[in-house]
Amino acid sequence: MTQQKIVQEIFLPSIHDGIRLEARLSYWKTKENVQEQEDKAVIISHPYGxxxxxxxxxxxxxxxxxxLRKGYLxxxxxxxxxxxxxxRTxxxxxxENNDFRTMLNFLANSGKISDDNIVIIPKISGVIIIGYSYGSLMATSLTSSPTQYPFTTSFVLISLPLSVIWFLTFFRSSAYQTNLQNLLSSSSTRVLFIFGDNNNVLGNERWNVVELxxxxxxxxxxxMEDVLIDVIQKWLQVDSTSGSEN
Incomplete structure (x- = not known):
């Protein structure tokens, strides 16, 4: 069959309190039975609401x-x-940490929203967790999740707002600093940090820092967007040559 672009607006109850969350789900349908195809996925979060x-x-x-052009869900x-x-924020x-986990659980549970509401999606083989600004701060919380997922995860953190964590989290900076340290101390998780003219952290063999x-x-x-995409593209190329799942 010819490829078909699927774009759906879906609503998921947050695992935190059941609040209805909006998400835009997109992928390329390459098989008649979508559940027979296997895709990598990205979850993308936004700046401060x-x-x-x-x-x-x-x-x-x-x-x-x-x-999406690269074939990811x-x-x-x-x-x-x-x-x-x-x-409300x-x-x-x-x-918001649990809102993020809601999205990860949705992919891990093969599109299941509830017992009577299942969205048909491909099987997910790996997930890149992407946060931009406030979203990158919330993404770091996923390192403390007790849930074991049936796929590998890696992180792309864009413009992580280290200097204003105290403002965005009502002085709970220590918890997010701990999340970040947990992420950086992982021996298996690949992380890409992208900053504009602001090199706040240093790198090791599992995580990279790029200053734009x-x-x-x-x-x-x-x-500026083109430069950002170029950095992510090069990171993916290194990842693919290393034989990583994501």
Whole structure:
């Protein structure tokens, strides 16, 4: 069959409190029975909702389109209080941590939302967890998840807001610093940090830091987005030559 692009708006109850979360699910259908195909996936999160962040953010969409062109299943979601997601942004980030886990669980459970609501998706062989700005901070919380997933995970953290963690999490900075350290101390998880003119951390053999010269926090120009995508593309190429799952 010829490839068919599938784009669906779906709503998932957050595992935190059941709040309805909006997500945009996209992939290429390559087999008549979608469940017989196997895809890699990315989950993409957005900047701080009260300042206008949502899954239609320019960086979110640029990253989403890139991975979709590469044949990945993409899941770009809205945290509570953003887009069509219900509720409101929390002070601590804890509910948003679980909003993120909700998306990961959705993929791990083969598209199951509830006993009577299952979205048909391909089998997922690996997931790249992508966070931009506030979303990257929330992504670090997934390192502390007790759940064992049936696929490998890696991380791309774009413009991680280290200097304002105290503001975004109501002075719960220590918890997020611990999450970050857990991520960095992992011997098996691949991590890509991308900053604009701000090298806040150093790298080792499992995680890379890229500083983008002349790029601001918001990637306001097309050429800034192009540079970002080029960095991710090169990281994926290194990953594929190393024989990693993601």
């Amino acid at each position: 009260p300042l206008g962040g949502n899954n239609n953010n320019n960086v979110v969409v640029a990253v989403e389109n890139f991975f 993409t899941l770009a979601f809205n945290f509570r209080g953003s887009g069509k997601s219900k509720g 929390s002070w601590t980030g804890e509910p 010269k002349g790029v601001d926090h918001f990637f306001v120009y097309q050429q």
